[in-house]
Amino acid sequence: MGVDMNVYGRASAASAARFYLVPHYIYDKGILHLDLGFRISAAMLKGVKTKNQIIYPDLHLNLAVIPEAMRLYVNVGGGEKLNSYASLVDSNHHLDLSYAMGDKLLLFTPTIERVSAELGLEGRISGFFSYNLRGGYVNYQTSPLDAAIEVSSGRYLPYIGYSSYQKCYAALDMELDVQAFRLDGTVSYTHSWGIAGNMFAPAALYGDVEALYNWRKRIYAGVDCVFASSRSNSAGVKVPGY
Numbered sequence: 001m002g003v004d005m006n007v008y009g010r011a012s013a014a015s016a017a018r019f020y021l022v023p024h025y026i027y028d029k030g031i032l033h034l035d036l037g038f039r040i041s042a043a044m045l046k047g048v049k050t051k052n053q054i055i056y057p058d059l060h061l062n063l064a065v066i067p068e069a070m071r072l073y074v075n076v077g078g079g080e081k082l083n084s085y086a087s088l089v090d091s092n093h094h095l096d097l098s099y100a101m102g103d104k105l106l107l108f109t110p111t112i113e114r115v116s117a118e119l120g121l122e123g124r125i126s127g128f129f130s131y132n133l134r135g136g137y138v139n140y141q142t143s144p145l146d147a148a149i150e151v152s153s154g155r156y157l158p159y160i161g162y163s164s165y166q167k168c169y170a171a172l173d174m175e176l177d178v179q180a181f182r183l184d185g186t187v188s189y190t191h192s193w194g195i196a197g198n199m200f201a202p203a204a205l206y207g208d209v210e211a212l213y214n215w216r217k218r219i220y221a222g223v224d225c226v227f228a229s230s231r232s233n234s235a236g237v238k239v240p241g242y
């Protein structure tokens with residue numbers, strides 16, 4: 001069981017809290033690890049209870065295809081997540097309180113995930129290469145998204161909007177580490193639908209890759225690259241890819 005809470009001062013005068021209880025049963029034998037449970041959860045935004053479904057699945061299955069080297073896993077979950085100012089800025093470094101469009105409390109609306117399901121295969125080859133190939137589905141009751149509002153002819157301002165939507169995704173996480181050289185990163189493809197208003201869907205293609213070289217573990221030099229495909233909303237406003 002647990003409690004999460006975010007409280008802000010006069011600048012935003014906002015507070016949010018999440019209460020949860022997760023009873024579960026664990027079975028662990030041989031190559032099988034099974035964790036069966038459910039989540040009882042509720043979130044509140046400045047004393048007002050959000051509309052959510054209260055009970056969510058919390059199921060995890062791990063099967064060691066090759067012990068200590070490869071495993072197949074299935075995760076089914078759901079629940080609430082608090083959106084702190086720090087987490088919102090981490091996803092968009094340009095964000096400030098003006099993105100609330102006058103409703104600073106709305107900015108911190110909790111994310112509510114009705115249900116999610118993920119199937120993955122992860123493992124390693126020798127001691128220098130590891131991978132995690134995964135795909136899944138998520139159904140959001142509400143989740144923060146980038147948005148744009150027209151304030152005058154052809155002039156738009158950015159803000160954070162909240163919408164229900166669904167998405168399917170496939171992703172690959174990998175790491176190559178051979179003494180003096182390390183390469184790691186994530187590449188994902190996402191298909192989203194059911195987004196309301198002038199909000200932008202997550203980028204279809206997204207990646208974050210880093211390469212690092214070290215000379216005798218004394219001098220380090222590296223480069224990293226974050227990339228995403230372009231996005232458009234229902235009003236025809238476009239965010240270029242980068």
